[in-house]
Amino acid sequence: MTNYEIARVFTRMADLMEVQGENPFKIRAYRKAADTIRDLTESLESIAARGALETVPGVGKGIAEKIEEIVATGTTAALEVLRAQVPEGLPELLNLPGLGARTVQTLHKELGVGSIADLERAAKEHRVRGLPGMGAKSEENLLRAIESYQRLSERWPLGRALPYAERLVDALAKAPGLVRLEIAGSIRRMRDTIGDIDLVGAAQDPGPVMEAFRNLPQARETLLSGPTRSSIRTHEGLQVDLRLVKPEDFGALLHHFTGSREHNIRLREMAEAKGARINEYGVFDVKTDAEIRLGPDEADLYRFLGLPYIPPEIREDRGEIEAALAGRLPRLIEASDVRGNLHGHSDWSDGAVPITTMVEAARSLGHAYIAITDHSKALGVAGGLDEERLRRQMAEIDRLNAAEPGIRILKGIEVDILGDGALDLEEGLLAELDIVIGSVHSHFRQDEATMTARIVRALERGVVDVLAHPTGRLIGQREPYAVDVERVIEAAVATQTALEINANPARLDLSDLHARRARERGALISINTDAHHPREFGHFRYGIATARRAWLEPEYVLNTWSLERLRKWLTERRQASDARRQ
DNA sequence: GCCGTTTTCGGCCCGACTGTTTTCAGTCG
Numbered sequence: 335m336t337n338y339e340i341a342r343v344f345t346r347m348a349d350l351m352e353v354q355g356e357n358p359f360k361i362r363a364y365r366k367a368a369d370t371i372r373d374l375t376e377s378l379e380s381i382a383a384r385g386a387l388e389t390v391p392g393v394g395k396g397i398a399e400k401i402e403e404i405v406a407t408g409t410t411a412a413l414e415v416l417r418a419q420v421p422e423g424l425p426e427l428l429n430l431p432g433l434g435a436r437t438v439q440t441l442h443k444e445l446g447v448g449s450i451a452d453l454e455r456a457a458k459e460h461r462v463r464g465l466p467g468m469g470a471k472s473e474e475n476l477l478r479a480i481e482s483y484q485r486l487s488e489r490w491p492l493g494r495a496l497p498y499a500e501r502l503v504d505a506l507a508k509a510p511g512l513v514r515l516e517i518a519g520s521i522r523r524m525r526d527t528i529g530d531i532d533l534v535g536a537a538q539d540p541g542p543v544m545e546a547f548r549n550l551p552q553a554r555e556t557l558l559s560g561p562t563r564s565s566i567r568t569h570e571g572l573q574v575d576l577r578l579v580k581p582e583d584f585g586a587l588l589h590h591f592t593g594s595r596e597h598n599i600r601l602r603e604m605a606e607a608k609g610a611r612i613n614e615y616g617v618f619d620v621k622t623d624a625e626i627r628l629g630p631d632e633a634d635l636y637r638f639l640g641l642p643y644i645p646p647e648i649r650e651d652r653g654e655i656e657a658a659l660a661g662r663l664p665r666l667i668e669a670s671d672v673r674g675n676l677h678g679h680s681d682w683s684d685g686a687v688p689i690t691t692m693v694e695a696a697r698s699l700g701h702a703y704i705a706i707t708d709h710s711k712a713l714g715v716a717g718g719l720d721e722e723r724l725r726r727q728m729a730e731i732d733r734l735n736a737a738e739p740g741i742r743i744l745k746g747i748e749v750d751i752l753g754d755g756a757l758d759l760e761e762g763l764l765a766e767l768d769i770v771i772g773s774v775h776s777h778f779r780q781d782e783a784t785m786t787a788r789i790v791r792a793l794e795r796g797v798v799d800v801l802a803h804p805t806g807r808l809i810g811q812r813e814p815y816a817v818d819v820e821r822v823i824e825a826a827v828a829t830q831t832a833l834e835i836n837a838n839p840a841r842l843d844l845s846d847l848h849a850r851r852a853r854e855r856g857a858l859i860s861i862n863t864d865a866h867h868p869r870e871f872g873h874f875r876y877g878i879a880t881a882r883r884a885w886l887e888p889e890y891v892l893n894t895w896s897l898e899r900l901r902k903w904l905t906e907r908r909q910a911s912d913a914r915r916q
Numbered sequence: 917g918c919c920g921t922t923t924t925c926g927g928c929c930c931g932a933c934t935g936t937t938t939t940c941a942g943t944c945g
Binding site: 357358359360361362363364366367391392393394395396397431432433434435436437466467468469471472475519530532558559560561562563564565575577590591593595598599602603606607611612613614615 | 917918919922927928929930931932933934935936937940941942943944945
């Protein structure tokens with residue numbers, strides 16, 4: 335039973351309790367526990383085995399008992415009781431925008447609605463409008479909600495959402511009277527996927543800006559519209575919210591809608607201790623309701639609370655407030671720290687352009703080095719290199735380096751880790767390369783024990799310098815393969831293998847949480863674009879963002895190092911591997 | 917159901933918009 339599966343049990347219980355009208359705080363407790371569990375890197379089974387369940391935040395006596403029950407039996411009696419009481423399809427109604435628990439209960443009780451199909455029928459037959467608080471307009475809105483729910487409603491990867499939001503900002507920037515406009519919400523925090531776009535702005539007169547917003551070419555329909563807040567749905571089905579305040583309140587607004595909700599709640603609790611209330615307009619004295627005037631920046635708010643500025647990427651209530659209080663916030667890595675790309679492809683395998691084109695692009699970015707790491711022969715579809723072609727490529731790179739291209743080209747390979755943990759090329763040859771990236775591209779369906787052992791075995795050979803995209807996930811397309819990340823991190827530390835944060839926004843693998851865990855355990859990280867074309871060097875922004883969310887300082891990221899330091903590390907780790915194997 | 921250098925009981929963020937209301941409940945972020 336994975337943590338993810340156990341979390342799903344509690345989420346399901348929360349859904350069922352919600353449509354039953356159970357105590358909202360109890361429901362929240364279950365959801366919070368589920369979120370926490372999903373984020374753990376250690377398996378609940380092993381936490382349970384050492385009797386430490388109640389040390390997990392949000393897990394108390396009740397939920398701990400249920401976890402033990404789930405670990406032992408696969409389910410819990412409490413869930414089965416709820417299931418017996420509530421129709422299977424009822425919780426799904428909560429996904430319809432505008433429909434909450436109270437209305438779902440009424441629909442179920444009064445009309446016998448037990449699924450979205452039931453609701454659609456009832457609305458079409460005008461049976462909904464007879465209910466208290468429901469009219470013809472409500473019926474219409476429900477039918478629209480059902481229609482749009484069936485059409486869309488998946489989360490967007492950051493790599494799609496961020497550029498889209500930036501285009502919206504560009505389009506809106508010309509609106510009359512607009513003085514500030516920023517992307518807030520989960521995009522500003524750079525989460526790997528996002529559910530909607532939050533824009534915040536400032537204007538003395540919000541009317542014309544709101545009108546321009548509703549009339550954006552991207553807007554398919556207006557969901558709601560008021561003087562300070564409007565929402566549209568785009569043609570692609572994504573919801574976009576715009577909030578506007580007076581320019582002097584902009585800092586408070588930006589902070590409020592950057593979130594995360596959990597982070598903001600913590601700050602409000604801290605404000606309460608100072609007799610102050612925080613909302614999107616500023617900070618107010620609880621007693622007099624008078625505004626406590628702060629400066630215009632987010633930093634002023636943190637200063638008021640006695641905290642240093644906390645960057646958006648780590649505002650998740652995952653320990654950042656405690657770290658800030660203790661003066662121990664990390665100096666997060668920045669894009670300008672990057673000195674090279676250690677995983678990328680050329681047209682020798684499945685890259686789009688010749689080595690020289692990739693090299694020139696990297697040089698123009700100001701990088702000091704670039705590794706060419708084409709695929710190995712097992713990846714036939716990608717034109718992977720066999721021994722003979724790899725030797726020719728190595729000679730080619732030697733020639734290019736001899737011509738002093740203004741950047742160091744490292745000879746590398748992305749070698750396949752085969753099904754049994756062997757490497758796809760002869761290890762003597764691999765040892766001649768400057769850098770070896772190892773990765774899994776096959777047999778994704780192996781069970782967790784087999785996959786974990788396979789990767790650990792590959793690392794223990796000591797030849798792989800960097801383990802690429804360690805979990806194999808493709809966001810929104812493919813689940814990570816079953817692998818015990820904790821064990822892989824352990825092996826990476828023991829063998830001094832760096833773990834990759836693959837910066838491709840479809841991967842972001844390691845994820846923020848896994849990367850943070852890896853760092854905590856002492857692993858080194860390499861942030862790589864895995865570029866197959868020069869334009870994909872632009873993906874660094876996503877890799878950096880993930881690293882920042884993982885609390886990474888540049889010190890622990892290989893490719894922020896100078897070429898000399900990097901080469902020294904590569905040499906020493908191989909010597910250590912050789913020594914270990916003797 | 918969880919949690920506690922204020923508390924082991926009584927809290928658990930705060931405000932905008934909608935649709936239906938004669939003053940507010942429900943929903944959302």
